[in-house]
Amino acid sequence: MSSVCFYFQVHQPYRLRTYSFFDIGNQHDYLDEKKNEEIMHKVADKCYLRTNLLMLELIRKHQGKFRIAYSISGMALEQFEQYRPDVLASFIELAETGCVEFLAETHAHSLSFIYSRKEFKRQVNKHAALIKRYFNQTPRVFRNTELIFNNDLANYLESMGYDGVLSEGVDRHLDARSPDFVYQAPGASKIKCLLKNYRLSDDIAFRFSDKGWSHYPLTADTFKDWIHARAGSGEVVNLFMDYETFGEHQWEDSGIFEFLKHLPEAVLSHPDFSFNTPTEVLKLYPSRGVYDVHEFTSWADTERDLSAWLSNPMQQEASRRIYSMESQVHQTGDPEILKIWERLLTSDHFYYMCTKFWNDGDVHKYFSPYDSPYDAYMYFMNVYSDFEQTVKLLNTFKQREEQAASLQAESSKVDRKRVFPNYARAISTSTAALVS
Amino acid sequence: MSQKRPKVLMLGWEFPPIINGGLGVACHDLSQAMTSMASITMVIPKTSTGFQMDNMQLIGLNMLDAASKKNAFTDKAATPGFERFTIDADLNPYSANISEEPFSMEKLRQRQKDIGADTRFDLDTLYGGDVISKVVQYAARVAELAKDMDFDIIHAHDWMTMLAGIFIKEASGKPLVIHIHSLEYDRSGIAAGWVYELEKHGMEMADLLMPVSHYTADVIARYYGISKKKMAVIHNGTSIVKPFKKSAPYAEKTVLFVGRLTRQKGPTHFLDIASAVLAQHKDVRFVMAGVGDYFSSIIEKSANDKLGNRFHMTGFLNTNRLRDLFAISDVYCMPSLSEPFGLSAVEAAQFSIPCVISKQSGVAEVLPGSLKFDFWDTRKAADYIINLLRDPVFAQKVSADAVLNLNQISWPIAASKIIDAYRDFSLLN
Numbered sequence: 001m002s003s004v005c006f007y008f009q010v011h012q013p014y015r016l017r018t019y020s021f022f023d024i025g026n027q028h029d030y031l032d033e034k035k036n037e038e039i040m041h042k043v044a045d046k047c048y049l050r051t052n053l054l055m056l057e058l059i060r061k062h063q064g065k066f067r068i069a070y071s072i073s074g075m076a077l078e079q080f081e082q083y084r085p086d087v088l089a090s091f092i093e094l095a096e097t098g099c100v101e102f103l104a105e106t107h108a109h110s111l112s113f114i115y116s117r118k119e120f121k122r123q124v125n126k127h128a129a130l131i132k133r134y135f136n137q138t139p140r141v142f143r144n145t146e147l148i149f150n151n152d153l154a155n156y157l158e159s160m161g162y163d164g165v166l167s168e169g170v171d172r173h174l175d176a177r178s179p180d181f182v183y184q185a186p187g188a189s190k191i192k193c194l195l196k197n198y199r200l201s202d203d204i205a206f207r208f209s210d211k212g213w214s215h216y217p218l219t220a221d222t223f224k225d226w227i228h229a230r231a232g233s234g235e236v237v238n239l240f241m242d243y244e245t246f247g248e249h250q251w252e253d254s255g256i257f258e259f260l261k262h263l264p265e266a267v268l269s270h271p272d273f274s275f276n277t278p279t280e281v282l283k284l285y286p287s288r289g290v291y292d293v294h295e296f297t298s299w300a301d302t303e304r305d306l307s308a309w310l311s312n313p314m315q316q317e318a319s320r321r322i323y324s325m326e327s328q329v330h331q332t333g334d335p336e337i338l339k340i341w342e343r344l345l346t347s348d349h350f351y352y353m354c355t356k357f358w359n360d361g362d363v364h365k366y367f368s369p370y371d372s373p374y375d376a377y378m379y380f381m382n383v384y385s386d387f388e389q390t391v392k393l394l395n396t397f398k399q400r401e402e403q404a405a406s407l408q409a410e411s412s413k414v415d416r417k418r419v420f421p422n423y424a425r426a427i428s429t430s431t432a433a434l435v436s
Numbered sequence: 437m438s439q440k441r442p443k444v445l446m447l448g449w450e451f452p453p454i455i456n457g458g459l460g461v462a463c464h465d466l467s468q469a470m471t472s473m474a475s476i477t478m479v480i481p482k483t484s485t486g487f488q489m490d491n492m493q494l495i496g497l498n499m500l501d502a503a504s505k506k507n508a509f510t511d512k513a514a515t516p517g518f519e520r521f522t523i524d525a526d527l528n529p530y531s532a533n534i535s536e537e538p539f540s541m542e543k544l545r546q547r548q549k550d551i552g553a554d555t556r557f558d559l560d561t562l563y564g565g566d567v568i569s570k571v572v573q574y575a576a577r578v579a580e581l582a583k584d585m586d587f588d589i590i591h592a593h594d595w596m597t598m599l600a601g602i603f604i605k606e607a608s609g610k611p612l613v614i615h616i617h618s619l620e621y622d623r624s625g626i627a628a629g630w631v632y633e634l635e636k637h638g639m640e641m642a643d644l645l646m647p648v649s650h651y652t653a654d655v656i657a658r659y660y661g662i663s664k665k666k667m668a669v670i671h672n673g674t675s676i677v678k679p680f681k682k683s684a685p686y687a688e689k690t691v692l693f694v695g696r697l698t699r700q701k702g703p704t705h706f707l708d709i710a711s712a713v714l715a716q717h718k719d720v721r722f723v724m725a726g727v728g729d730y731f732s733s734i735i736e737k738s739a740n741d742k743l744g745n746r747f748h749m750t751g752f753l754n755t756n757r758l759r760d761l762f763a764i765s766d767v768y769c770m771p772s773l774s775e776p777f778g779l780s781a782v783e784a785a786q787f788s789i790p791c792v793i794s795k796q797s798g799v800a801e802v803l804p805g806s807l808k809f810d811f812w813d814t815r816k817a818a819d820y821i822i823n824l825l826r827d828p829v830f831a832q833k834v835s836a837d838a839v840l841n842l843n844q845i846s847w848p849i850a851a852s853k854i855i856d857a858y859r860d861f862s863l864l865n
Contacts, residue, residue, distance in 0.1 A: 020750065020751075021723065021748050021750045022685075022750075022757065022760065024685045024686065025684070025685020025686055026685055312736065312739075313739035313740035314739040314744075316739070317740070317742060318739070318744060320742075321745055374731065374732050374735045374736075375751075377735060378735065378748075378749055381744050381745070381748070382748070384744070384745065385686065385745065385748070386685075388745065389686055
């Protein structure tokens, strides 16, 4: 018995405007609403609606035997609500089939685990509440932004009560073992790890339309052979990829939808194979070994580490600065401020600042709304400057209000005023000065 | 001594609106001021229609072809006016790539002959790529045009037009004046290379040199071996701007840098100064306006030094945006390694901003009241800036002195000094 476990990542960042130095203090809308809306419409029509419909057909056709999982970032959910509620409705329809699992992630699709456990936990809980609200599921399995993972993450998630966590199956940590088993991080007693089979996943996500590839064009028949060939040498093939693979990264004319349409039937033609969601996989198979990762790994770029987001000083400075505002942001108690801050924490902003200009540079460039990584940093830091000031001002006002309130309280105490007539006057003038 | 209006054939390269260098501004304002005392014919590589200027004949080579050149000169209506010269980023001759061929006048003369009299000036290939070809093409074409022109004196600006000046002088026997706004030595820091050789040869051939500062005159004497006896220093003027003040969009004070981000302008020194100031005085932001090949390394270094919240790069700015920046600034800092003049410091002074400027600059001569430091002494610059930020009385005194200094310079003063120098050096016979 072997499982094929599909998980699709759905995410769209809130892209920032080309926010100039002269906008600081003058313009407080940081988002490029036009571009965000445009991209959302484009991807909704080319990928989300189209693929969701196909998934729904496949689930119905296979009567519960085709099962999949999604992780939808809070940023994507917010933008669905804002721009394309029809996309959200189609995901809800999928959830209602009972064949679709929704995973947990950080609300802002952020790097928060690296910077602040407190903020990480807050975002994970916020996201889980949204998933419950929209899809009536409480996530049991977590996937971190771009599959960023290490032992600490697994152990921390265990303490938060999660059953499983997704990770890239990184060769240097697998030590010649197969990614096609369930593993466990050292120190973990309950939580288990599902490792991405990056060869088979990337055959679909990256190589599918590559005409220079020896297996081009890839058919469902060929692919099912590769999966079936693993019978006996593994228990679960984890196919993890961006959902935008379907129709956005791989265009319709590449035949990607035809491929997807025929894949479930082809895989299920072997009696030992089934489709299972992450939670089902964790129930079906025990851990077969320890997957020991001290450094942070991810599914990004050829390095599969954090270098896509944090390898140069601009990325480090920008992320350090924005995370350093955590307590001030919460101090405002202002939900709008929190919302904007979350949108600034999205990992994509730091990805755009990446200066690795080999192979992967092209990928960064493809996704970046800016002309260069330097522009990305410049605009981000200008936004940061305005945001920092706004937060500071709000906190100052708040502090003054509190002071004024305590003076008011003081003024209602009559004793001192009765003995010292000037005391009453002093209180009323300073209260007036504070609130003005 | 002849008192009639001298007829000046001016050879120029770039014109406003240009943000990345002072040459275009200086050429434009200077020649305009000279029109009251001289008849000016200005030849530049490129003009376009729509920008007229009085009392001056302006010829853009792109407007002419060989067959119609005579018409263009005799028929006023066919002459394009003094026009706006639009310049692309890669057109800037000061950051051009020069091929490493050795300098040779013989070779250049041969190329002039090859180009011949009837070659159309090919604008598409004028900028970017092989700058030497463009300089030779310009020289050959202008020399050909000059055969039919009536003039008393040739007045060339900087290295791009020197070769043309040499050819015309040889053909016409008229005196050659070279105005020096900027030198290869300033830009590269070394006295060698093709452009250096051309500059040296041109200045040797010239009858009179007009460096924009005593600082530049010293550089010419020291690194080009040319006697100061054939130099007349002409300080630049200032364009009249209406200064205004604005409050900054943040609570901190602002220290401003304006200029091309190239080695010559000392951008890394500015960053070092910023670090030193911020170590002692937190309530200040540093703003760098301009683009150039140091842009990305400065941004990265500022992030690396963890100055992201206090160090801003604006990228390219037009004149109005630049003035908005002057309007909010509290200190202007110019840490140039070698600056023949430094017009932007004058502009800062016009906005009553106290200036902290490198001693290795010409503008230091016309702003004696400003605070000066050797460009490598970033410690001292930082001390000055901290004092200006903390002591409003001191800042007020420094900026007030600068405004007084400004009364000593203007384009009409520069223009009349030029005409006087033509006469003093007996070039108008």
